[in-house]
Amino acid sequence: xxxxxxxxxxxxxxxxxxxxxxxxxxxxxxxxxxxxxxxxxxxxxxxxxxxxxxxxxxxxxxxxxxxxxxxxxxxxxxxxxxxxxxxxxxxxxxxxxxxxxxxxxxxxxxxxxxxxxxxxxxxxx
Numbered sequence: 668x669x670x671x672x673x674x675x676x677x678x679x680x681x682x683x684x685x686x687x688x689x690x691x692x693x694x695x696x697x698x699x700x701x702x703x704x705x706x707x708x709x710x711x712x713x714x715x716x717x718x719x720x721x722x723x724x725x726x727x728x729x730x731x732x733x734x735x736x737x738x739x740x741x742x743x744x745x746x747x748x749x750x751x752x753x754x755x756x757x758x759x760x761x762x763x764x765x766x767x768x769x770x771x772x773x774x775x776x777x778x779x780x781x782x783x784x785x786x787x788x789x790x791x792x
Contacts, residue, residue: 690738697727697735705741709750709785711769712736712743713776747777747785755789762792 690698697719704710704718718724719732727735751765760768768774769782777785786792 690734691731693727693731694735694738697725697732698739700725700727701732701736701739705746708753709746709748709775711746711750711775711777711781712741715741717776743777743781744784744788747775747781748788749785750775750777751782751785751789751791755791760786760791762786765789765791 700719701715704715710718716729716732716736719727719735720729725732747769750769754760754765754768765786766779766782769777769785770779775782783792
């Protein structure tokens with residue numbers, strides 16, 4: 668295993684809460700997957716659980732994905748800002764349009780307050 672892989676593994680395990688030892692093997696793996704996803708792009712709680720449990724995503728059991736995500740200390744407002752900025756880097760959105768996209772059940776699935784916070788902090792409102 669090369670140095671970069673070892674460093675990545677060390678960072679992933681260092682970020683895990685101390686009580687993570689109570690998680691099952693699949694739940695620990697789902698935490699690692701979730702950490703990778705949120706390091707790349709913004710996710711809402713529901714969106715991340717769906718990504719982890721989807722047949723098109725990682726295929727974890729929904730209950731394992733839920734426990735894994737809920738065991739993490741994720742700032743969902745920060746994730747909403749990240750998602751909003753990613754959308755704005757691709758194209759322009761009105762404040763209302765971005766909030767609707769972020770909070771839509773067909774979009775990112777943020778709560779209305781998280782979507783509003785994200786759109787405002789990203790400069791769309």
